[in-house]
Amino acid sequence: MDQIAPERLPRHIAIIMDGNGRWAQKRALPRSMGHRAGVEALRKVVKTCSTLGIKVLTVYAFSTENWSRPKDEVGVLMTLLTEYLKKELQELHQNNVVIRAIGGIVDLPREAQRELENSIKRTSNNTGLILNLALNYGGRSEIINAVRTVCKDVLSGKQQIEAIDEEQFSNALFTRGLPDPDLMIRTSGEMRLSNFLLWQLAYTEIVVIEDLWPDFGEKTLIDAIKTYQKRDRRFGGIHTD
Numbered sequence: 297m298d299q300i301a302p303e304r305l306p307r308h309i310a311i312i313m314d315g316n317g318r319w320a321q322k323r324a325l326p327r328s329m330g331h332r333a334g335v336e337a338l339r340k341v342v343k344t345c346s347t348l349g350i351k352v353l354t355v356y357a358f359s360t361e362n363w364s365r366p367k368d369e370v371g372v373l374m375t376l377l378t379e380y381l382k383k384e385l386q387e388l389h390q391n392n393v394v395i396r397a398i399g400g401i402v403d404l405p406r407e408a409q410r411e412l413e414n415s416i417k418r419t420s421n422n423t424g425l426i427l428n429l430a431l432n433y434g435g436r437s438e439i440i441n442a443v444r445t446v447c448k449d450v451l452s453g454k455q456q457i458e459a460i461d462e463e464q465f466s467n468a469l470f471t472r473g474l475p476d477p478d479l480m481i482r483t484s485g486e487m488r489l490s491n492f493l494l495w496q497l498a499y500t501e502i503v504v505i506e507d508l509w510p511d512f513g514e515k516t517l518i519d520a521i522k523t524y525q526k527r528d529r530r531f532g533g534i535h536t537d
């Protein structure tokens with residue numbers, strides 16, 4: 297951990313937690329066990345981010361496309377979410393973590409919504425790590441949703457078309473108020489965005505890791521941050537020094 301430069305920590309880390317199914321398959325276990333092990337990995341990563349002083353951690357827990365999985369698997373993922381919130385809330389709260397969510401939350405099962413609302417409310421005055429759960433989330437649908445919001449403001453006369461800018465548009469996204477991710481990590485070696493934070497990742501450094509998500513731990517996270525710190529971020533410009 298002491299090899300990380302504290303002044304160049306990523307403020308916001310986003311993670312595509314991929315490979316739970318393959319992890320289970322390699323061990324001849326049901327996919328549900330892979331997701332269970334995935335929750336355990338998430339628990340550890342939240343702790344490490346909190347200790348390191350990362351401001352925001354956004355995790356892709358359920359995408360708009362994940363509804364197309366077998367009903368049982370969707371059920372397992374929703375149950376794990378509810379269980380995670382029930383079991384971890386106390387500790388997350390004690391660790392000053394703020395829970396937030398992005399995505400179509402109203403379409404989640406009622407029980408999951410209830411736990412989520414409760415966790416968000418309970419932790420809303422905390423000042424530590426923001427744990428942002430992407431649930432029933434899709435980048436394209438988020439952008440369309442934001443376009444609708446802006447159009448309504450134009451129609452009601454609240455917004456001038458010419459005055460629409462990137463900052464205002466960002467404020468119509470679910471991630472309103474959060475900095476864009478500095479670092480996006482994807483596990484299991486896949487080189488895709490999979491509809492994750494399409495607007496917000498414009499200038500994000502991407503680190504793809506071969507490990508499957510359940511094998512991800514403190515060391516892997518620290519290695520990814522070290523890789524990020526070696527990158528030369530130019531945001532489309534050039535260095536003049």
Ligand code: FPP
Nearest residue numbers: 313314315316317318334335357376377380
């Ligand atoms: C991808 O693995 C992972 C998911 C679709 C879900 C991620 C969920 C968790 C880590 C646990 C639940 C989250 C919370 C917040 C409690 P995959 O199933 O696509 O793996 P595969 O590509 O190897 O099949």
